[in-house]
Amino acid sequence: MLRLTKKADYGLMALKFLAEHPEVHSQSAKDIAEAYGIPPQLLAKILQRLTKVGLLRSHAGINGGYSLSRDARTITAFEVIHAIDGPLFITSCGPKTGSSRSCDLVDSCTIKEPLSRVNESISELLRAIRIADLVDAVPFDRRTHAKTGQPKSAQFDRQLVSLS
Amino acid sequence: MLRLTKKADYGLMALKFLAEHPEVHSQSAKDIAEAYGIPPQLLAKILQRLTKVGLLRSHAGINGGYSLSRDARTITAFEVIHAIDGPLFITSCGPKTGSSRSCDLVDSCTIKEPLSRVNESISELLRAIRIADLVDAVPFDRRTHAKTGQPKSAQFDRQLVSLS
DNA sequence: GAAGATGCGAGCAAGACGGTCGTATATCCG
DNA sequence: CGGATATACGACCGTCTTGCTCGCATCTTC
Numbered sequence: 566m567l568r569l570t571k572k573a574d575y576g577l578m579a580l581k582f583l584a585e586h587p588e589v590h591s592q593s594a595k596d597i598a599e600a601y602g603i604p605p606q607l608l609a610k611i612l613q614r615l616t617k618v619g620l621l622r623s624h625a626g627i628n629g630g631y632s633l634s635r636d637a638r639t640i641t642a643f644e645v646i647h648a649i650d651g652p653l654f655i656t657s658c659g660p661k662t663g664s665s666r667s668c669d670l671v672d673s674c675t676i677k678e679p680l681s682r683v684n685e686s687i688s689e690l691l692r693a694i695r696i697a698d699l700v701d702a703v704p705f706d707r708r709t710h711a712k713t714g715q716p717k718s719a720q721f722d723r724q725l726v727s728l729s
Numbered sequence: 730m731l732r733l734t735k736k737a738d739y740g741l742m743a744l745k746f747l748a749e750h751p752e753v754h755s756q757s758a759k760d761i762a763e764a765y766g767i768p769p770q771l772l773a774k775i776l777q778r779l780t781k782v783g784l785l786r787s788h789a790g791i792n793g794g795y796s797l798s799r800d801a802r803t804i805t806a807f808e809v810i811h812a813i814d815g816p817l818f819i820t821s822c823g824p825k826t827g828s829s830r831s832c833d834l835v836d837s838c839t840i841k842e843p844l845s846r847v848n849e850s851i852s853e854l855l856r857a858i859r860i861a862d863l864v865d866a867v868p869f870d871r872r873t874h875a876k877t878g879q880p881k882s883a884q885f886d887r888q889l890v891s892l893s
Numbered sequence: 894g895a896a897g898a899t900g901c902g903a904g905c906a907a908g909a910c911g912g913t914c915g916t917a918t919a920t921c922c923g
Numbered sequence: 924c925g926g927a928t929a930t931a932c933g934a935c936c937g938t939c940t941t942g943c944t945c946g947c948a949t950c951t952t953c
Contacts, residue, residue, distance in 0.1 A: 568817065568818050568821055571821040571910080571911065572910085573821075574820060574821045574838070574840060574841075577840045581840060593928085594930080595929085601839075604912060604913080606912075606913065607911070607913085609929095609930075610931090610932085612930090613930070623929090623930060623931090624930080625919040625921095625928085625930045626919060626920025626928070627928045627929065628920090628929085629919085629921085629929045630929075630930085631930090654732050655732055655733055656733075656738060657737075657738045674742065675863075676738060676741045677738075679858075680741075683806075683854060683855065683858065686854055687851055687854070690854075691847065694843075694847065734942085735941080735942065736941085736942080757899090759897095768942080768943060768944080770943070770944060771942065771943055773898095773899075773900085774900090776899090777899070777901080780899090787898090787899060788950095789897090789899045789949075790899085790950060790951025791896065791898065792952075793897075793899070794898075
């Protein structure tokens with residue numbers, strides 16, 4: 566499984582949408598939701614959460630809506646996912662006995678430590694992906710014919726290529 | 730969350746346990762479960778699934794149990810997770826309209842394609858980790874003092890270091 | 894044939910997830 | 924002012940997943 570939630574998907578899609586329309590001052594949650602067929606009220610709540618963590622700026626009132634609070638090239642997928650889904654642990658047992666329900670085999674779980682390094686790697690992977698990268702992305706079938714001169718995000722490609 | 734299930738954790742722990750005790754011909758599910766405080770019946774089902782995909786060999790009867798069907802250095806974490814949790818997709822929408830419930834915005838999901846590359850990267854990451862690597866793993870605080878001459882799995886370290 | 898093991902299906906409680914509703918509040922415009 | 928449009932927020936709810944148990948059949952050794 567290892568999949569992220571629909572809410573995180575929606576959040577990323579919304580940020581991408583905002584990044585694609587920089588000329589519009591602010592887009593309402595309803596507008597974005599209709600563009601993708603997302604339940605408007607659900608998206609609204611997601612955008613509110615993204616606003617609370619400072620990724621978005623909100624503006625109420627007529628012609629109000631949301632806008633990116635930072636440049637799309639500085640917002641990482643990790644931030645978005647973390648804001649919506651909370652901290653990600655590949656191990657089922659969280660690292661701390663804090664707020665999260667720590668499983669009862671914290672001491673006997675011999676596998677948690679080596680996998681926490683994988684966890685860190687995935688985090689770094691997501692930290693290397695920025696909203697701007699999603700905007701520039703090209704479908705696979707067109708990718709082969711794309712002129713590769715000066716890609717927008719060299720680090721993004723390097724990260725992925727080095728692993729495949 | 731992006732975490733793998735407890736079942737996958739249990740499966741990896743069990744395989745690691747088997748890899749750590751190569752001298753014993755076969756360990757029963759009950760023995761392994763007691764070693765880690767895992768519900769025996771649940772672990773039994775997990776091991777049965779791992780047997781069905783060919784990662785384990787089972788033997789019924791008295792003094793029966795499970796044993797690795799291949800060398801621990803050839804079994805990847807990806808195989809185990811895939812066998813237990815099924816295929817992993819970082820996007821909430823599966824790639825095919827097949828068995829899995831494909832979400833209704835397959836066409837409007839503009840984010841699925843770029844993230845599928847991340848998905849592939851994570852797969853490669855897990856494919857690079859073998860059960861033998863889990864056995865050799867050393868806790869972090871002891872890791873700094875460990876003599877690094879000839880590590881057991883150079884590729885494992887290289888993969889992780891290159892990302893952190 | 895009894896004991897100890899796997900194989901397998903059904904079932905079940907708790908929680909997560911996706912989504913809705915209602916209401917309060919802020920802002921713009923006429 | 925007052926209506927229209929938007930965000931802010933909490934409560935709620937149905938459904939699916941997850942973790943786990945139970946029961947029974949089957950296999951194998953002593």
